[in-house]
Amino acid sequence: LDFKKKVIKLSIDIILQQLLNGISLGLGYALIAMGLTLIFGIIDVVNFAHGEYYMIGAYGLYIGLTILKLGYLPSILFSLLFVAIITFIMYETVLKRVMNRDPINAMLATFALSTLFINIVNMLDSTPKSVPTPFQGVINFGNIIITKSNLVIIVVSLIITVLLKLLLDHTKIGKQIRATGQQKEASVLMGIKVNRIYLYTFLIGCVLAAIAGMVLGTTTNAYPAMGQFVIMKAFAVVIFGGMGNVFGAFLAAIILGISESFGQVFLPGSWAASIAFVVMVLVLLVKPQGILGKGVK
Amino acid sequence: MSKAPLKKWLILIIVVFLAILPVIFPDPYFKSVLVQFIIFLLFAMSFNILIGDLGIMSFGHAAFFGLGGYTAGILVNSGTPWWLALLIAGLICILGGIGLGLLSLRLKAIYFAITTLALAEILRVAALNLKSLTNGSRGLIVMDPFSSFSLDSSLMIYYIGFVLILVLFLIFINIKGSWLGRSFYAIRDSEDMAVSLGVNSYMTKNIGLIISTFFAGLSGGMYGFYYGVVMPDTLGIVYTTTGLVIVLIGGRGNILGPVLGTFIFVIVSELLRAAGSVRMIAFSVLLLVVIVLLPKGIISLFTKNTVKRKEVRKSNFSEVN
Numbered sequence: 262l263d264f265k266k267k268v269i270k271l272s273i274d275i276i277l278q279q280l281l282n283g284i285s286l287g288l289g290y291a292l293i294a295m296g297l298t299l300i301f302g303i304i305d306v307v308n309f310a311h312g313e314y315y316m317i318g319a320y321g322l323y324i325g326l327t328i329l330k331l332g333y334l335p336s337i338l339f340s341l342l343f344v345a346i347i348t349f350i351m352y353e354t355v356l357k358r359v360m361n362r363d364p365i366n367a368m369l370a371t372f373a374l375s376t377l378f379i380n381i382v383n384m385l386d387s388t389p390k391s392v393p394t395p396f397q398g399v400i401n402f403g404n405i406i407i408t409k410s411n412l413v414i415i416v417v418s419l420i421i422t423v424l425l426k427l428l429l430d431h432t433k434i435g436k437q438i439r440a441t442g443q444q445k446e447a448s449v450l451m452g453i454k455v456n457r458i459y460l461y462t463f464l465i466g467c468v469l470a471a472i473a474g475m476v477l478g479t480t481t482n483a484y485p486a487m488g489q490f491v492i493m494k495a496f497a498v499v500i501f502g503g504m505g506n507v508f509g510a511f512l513a514a515i516i517l518g519i520s521e522s523f524g525q526v527f528l529p530g531s532w533a534a535s536i537a538f539v540v541m542v543l544v545l546l547v548k549p550q551g552i553l554g555k556g557v558k
Numbered sequence: 559m560s561k562a563p564l565k566k567w568l569i570l571i572i573v574v575f576l577a578i579l580p581v582i583f584p585d586p587y588f589k590s591v592l593v594q595f596i597i598f599l600l601f602a603m604s605f606n607i608l609i610g611d612l613g614i615m616s617f618g619h620a621a622f623f624g625l626g627g628y629t630a631g632i633l634v635n636s637g638t639p640w641w642l643a644l645l646i647a648g649l650i651c652i653l654g655g656i657g658l659g660l661l662s663l664r665l666k667a668i669y670f671a672i673t674t675l676a677l678a679e680i681l682r683v684a685a686l687n688l689k690s691l692t693n694g695s696r697g698l699i700v701m702d703p704f705s706s707f708s709l710d711s712s713l714m715i716y717y718i719g720f721v722l723i724l725v726l727f728l729i730f731i732n733i734k735g736s737w738l739g740r741s742f743y744a745i746r747d748s749e750d751m752a753v754s755l756g757v758n759s760y761m762t763k764n765i766g767l768i769i770s771t772f773f774a775g776l777s778g779g780m781y782g783f784y785y786g787v788v789m790p791d792t793l794g795i796v797y798t799t800t801g802l803v804i805v806l807i808g809g810r811g812n813i814l815g816p817v818l819g820t821f822i823f824v825i826v827s828e829l830l831r832a833a834g835s836v837r838m839i840a841f842s843v844l845l846l847v848v849i850v851l852l853p854k855g856i857i858s859l860f861t862k863n864t865v866k867r868k869e870v871r872k873s874n875f876s877e878v879n
Contacts (some may be wrong), residue, residue: 307668309617358850365615368671369806370849372617376799377842384835489795493679496672504668535683538676542661545673549665 274404279522285411287518288418289477293491294498294510295425296469302505303442303462305364306356309371311470311495312488313378317344318471319478319487320382323392333395337475344471345464352463357456375488382485394479410480417476421469422511428465429507438462442505497537501544503551513552573724580716593712595824596719597781601797602804602816603726604773609802610810611730611739612766613746614663615671618678619774619801622651624793625681626775627782628692631700634783640703644718644779651775652768659764678793685790697789700782715784722776729769730813742766746811803841807848809855818857 297311321340325331331339351374359366396409429435441448441458449455474487481487498517502509517537524533544551580589605619626647633643654677662673685692692698704711733739741762744752753759782788791797800823808819823841830837852858 301668307671355846355850359853362853365609365613365667366849366853368615368668369802370846372799372802373842373845373849376838377846380835380838380842384833384839387835493676496675500669500672532683532687535680538680541676542673545661545665545669549669 275526278405279526280519281405281407282411283519283522284515285407285414285518286522287515289414289473289514290491290494290498290518291511291514292414292418292421292473292476293470294495294502294514295422295507296466296473297492297495298499298502298505298510299425299469299507300462300466301499302507303438304360304459306360306367306371308463308466309368309492310351310375310378311371311466312490312492313375314344314348314467314470314488315474315477315491316382316483316485316488317347317378318474319392319483320390320474321471322475322478323390323483326393327390340475341468341471344467348464348467349460352460356463357459360459379485379489387485389482389484391482392475392478396479408480414476414480417472421472425465425469425507434458434461438465494537497541500541500549501551503553506551506553509551509553516552577717577720580713589710589712589716591824591828593716593719593784595820596716596723597777597784598800598804598823599816599820600719600723600726600777600780601774602801602808602820603723604770604777605801606805606810606813606816607766607770607773609805610812610815611742611746612763613749613811614667614763614766616674617671617795617798617802618674618676619770620795620797621674621678621681621793622654622771622774623778623781623797623801624678624685624788624790625654626651626778627700627788627792628685628698628778629775630779631698631782631788632691634703635699635701640783643703644776647779648772648775651771651778655767655771656764658771659767663763663767664760678795678798682790682793685793692788692790695790697787698782700786700788702786703783712784715780719777719780722773726773727813738762738765799838799841803845805855807841807844807856809857812855812857812861815855815857819855822856 293311293315296314297308300306300308300311318340321343322336325336325339326333329336329339355370355374356367359370394410394413396413399406399408400412427435429439437448437453437458438461440451441453441455441462445455448458473491474483477491478487494517498510498514501517502511502513517540520540521533521536524536528536580592583589601619601623604622605616608614608616608619629650630640630643630647633646634640638646658673658677662670686695688694702711704714707714730739733742741752741757741759744755744757745759745762749759778788778792781792804819804823805816806819807822808817809815826840826844827837830840848855854861
């Protein structure tokens with residue numbers, strides 16, 4: 262009965278509003294998932310610590326703005342640099358050593374890093390921090406409302422996607438990255454320094470996660486387990502889009518965002534959060550290669 | 559060969575010693591540590607079947623731990639005797655395991671790993687939302703099923719776990735040389751090779767998963783009986799991490815690995831009991847060190863094929879660049 266009432270209430274405005282919310286939600290997921298799927302596609306490692314780079318990105322911005330009292334731009338650069346340094350250290354000390362031995366070990370290492378990062382932040386200060394943002398308030402389009410921070414998510418995500426596409430398709434490093442993903446041995450023979458390309462891939466992926474953390478962190482606060490919360494969604498998106506397929510992930514993220522945003526209208530309680538997993542299960546059953554078919558590395 | 563009878567005697571002495579241990583030292587604190595040891599050892603041994611013996615990675619094994627805990631708890635609360643409740647909890651977990659296997663064991667290992675993670679998360683959300691059944695975020699209060707027994711309930715749980723662990727040991731000693739055990743190890747070492755030699759990898763992995771989920775469910779049920787409460791977090795990442803830490807630090811694929819791992823885990827967590835985050839930091843650093851330096855766990859320091867392992871590592875290193 263409740264359900265029927267809701268269907269009747271659903272007007273065009275609500276549909277458009279949810280569509281817009283869904284797109285901004287989905288583009289947020291896309292930012293996180295593209296880095297994750299890139300790392301998987303090129304290096305064959307599932308980065309379970311990806312959500313923690315997202316968290317560190319948000320904390321980096323918070324530290325830059327409220328503790329170091331830098332401006333917005335320097336704080337963003339500070340956060341990116343911070344994440345890049347951590348990624349570099351993580352790669353050189355741990356991942357480089359385990360990657361070539363057994364893929365399971367690499368997965369476990371990222372899993373251990375994830376626990377490590379969460380608990381270090383938890384130990385230092387576990388209270389949620391609100392990340393300041395210059396983009397406050399809403400914009401009205403007739404009856405449809407969009408918060409400025411959601412608009413920022415949409416704009417940043419689109420810009421980053423285009424930049425990533427340009428980087429992978431038209432630069433020398435991008436070509437080397439794709440070549441390594443396709444055929445590691447052949448790339449070594451062609452003179453590509455595979456280890457360095459792996460490092461670059463990790464850096465790109467983790468910096469993408471950090472950007473997502475900065476953009477989304479302003480809407481959700483920064484807290485230690487924030488990465489755990491989104492990483493599950495990111496995995497669902499990555500599988501939905503085809504593992505290793507960056508633009509499949511982009512598409513999948515938008516579809517998932519829209520379905521979740523409509524799910525919040527129709528489903529009781531916090532069940533909408535499990536739409537992602539139901540979709541993931543269906544994809545695994547019906548088309549494990551993902552929506553775009555074979556992974557285009 | 560001449561060593562074999564001596565080894566048998568030694569094992570028998572250790573078993574008898576462990577059996578009478580809580581009777582010799584009836585100190586309640588010591589007993590609580592022992593029960594904790596037994597419950598986590600059973601959980602870790604069930605986990606070891608997956609990651610150690612079959613070489614398939616799961617990041618949601620706690621799903622079965624929690625599922626067993628909730629099932630056994632709900633049944634005991636409605637008046638079912640403890641043994642039936644545990645058995646049904648194990649069987650429900652087997653059903654869950656079969657579903658998981660049908661869904662993702664045909665695919666590459668990475669899909670299985672992520673699916674297990676998602677399964678645990680779905681069950682956690684379900685436990686939070688199905689309030690009439692699970693009491694939501696406040697946790698399910700489990701009645702003590704041993705209150706009418708003359709024996710102390712923590713002792714009962716200790717002996718139940720003890721017997722189950724012995725059963726699991728016996729299962730493994732017996733299947734080690736059989737077709738099933740050999741299929742396990744063949745799949746772990748190289749799935750492609752195993753399949754090309756006629757091993758039915760899908761079925762073998764499912765059998766492993768069934769054994770593993772059954773015992774994980776039992777350990778979860780015992781956890782609920784002992785602590786008297788099952789929270790939605792029991793299904794979540796913390797307990798999976800606990801299992802992973804135990805198995806990997808001890809040594810995956812070795813039957814004594816989880817025993818050593820649980821021993822280290824219980825000692826470290828008792829020492830750092832007050833500091834939750836520091837404890838997890840200690841475990842993750844230990845885990846990283848073990849993964850980088852001793853991929854077969856601390857137990858591999860005591861086994862004989864150390865030289866062989868070094869050679870393998872060297873050859874793998876030279877393969878790249």
